Amino acid sequence: MPFARLATATTPTCHIGLGLAAVGRPGYINLGREEDLGDDRSVETLRTRTHELLDAAYAQGVRYFDAARSYGRSEEFLADWLKDRPGLDDIVIGSKWGYTYTADWSTDAETHEVKDHTLPTYERQRAESHALLGDRLDLYQIHSVTPDSPALTDKELHAKLAEAAAQGLTVGFSTSGPAQADAIRAALAVTVDGEPLFRTVQSTYNALETSAAPALTEACDAGLTVIVKEGMANGRLAGPHAPDVMKEVAEQTGLGCDAVALAVILRQPWAGVVLSGAATTNQLASNLHAAVVDLDDDQLTRLATLVEEPHAYWERRGQLPWH
Secondary structure (H helix, E strand, C coil): CCCHHHHCCCCCCCCEEEECCCCCCCCCCCCCHHHHHCCCCCHHHHHHHHHHHHHHHHHCCCCEEECCCCCCCHHHHHHHHHHCCCCCCCCEEEEEECEEECCCCCCCCCCCEEECCCHHHHHHHHHHHHHHHHHHCCEEEEEEECCCCHHHCCHHHHHHHHHHHHCCCEEEEEECCCCHHHHHHHHHCCEECCEECCCEEEEECCCCCCCCHHHHHHHHHCCCEEEEECCCHHHCCCHHHCCHHHHHHHHHHCCCHHHHHHHHHHCCCCCCEEEECCCCHHHHHHHHHHHHCCCCHHHHHHHHCCCCCHHHHHHHHHCCCCC
16 A cells, blocks of 8 residues: 555654645635735746645655645646656655535635535546546545445445556545544445455544544554544634644643644544645644654643534534635
């Protein structure tokens, strides 16, 4: 499995990946985007920014990079970067299918992305991803599986995914919503010819939303690589937006709230890769300090008081505006 390469990395940041959701398109739901990106969000400006982030991440030991068909031009930006650096054969590239980007490079579109987990969408987006990334794509994930997703029961889709896996592509899924644990367990039960279909799971887990932890433990025990997304809760755990407890613990460590937030996740025994969603190189550098944060029992106990009820967390996330 491609992710096995990460286990042999020697850098302290080998378990931190870079996600491109925040820089592959002009609009997203992260807090603070006005300060992070400013007014110039042209294609070429964000392409340059993405390449700078990728360069900085690689130089500091990051080896996993995560995109999606719905992240605007993230796959295109990543493909351009890879073409200019043909010798980088020690990295792992992941992307996702299942959402179609519909905002047409606008921040105020009525609809930014449309979800469809049917076989025709997979075949269309698989071709689109392959056209950009070719054989550099290691992992292809179903984007935001929920318990009612047809992707969990569509045997024809499963057969096509198993066919791709037989040809060397790692097949995974991501989850979203208050019932992540149910979605994870349902996906773990999906088999083709008696063999488990999925080899990775990417789920939301952070100091505010911890409900998926038991199911992620089960996934890890079953041999899946666990990737954690939204560790900063879309900016709610960063800088000026962080709760007082997070700010107090960060001050004690001498590092940023973002580093503490990601460090909480890195402590989980099932966490294989934790994604940074940095939009600037300064944010990335601060995020990567998570690898050296040492939290004591008292600090962890205080941070545990931040946990929210899952439905409340996801309701608030759903109300975040696209900036």
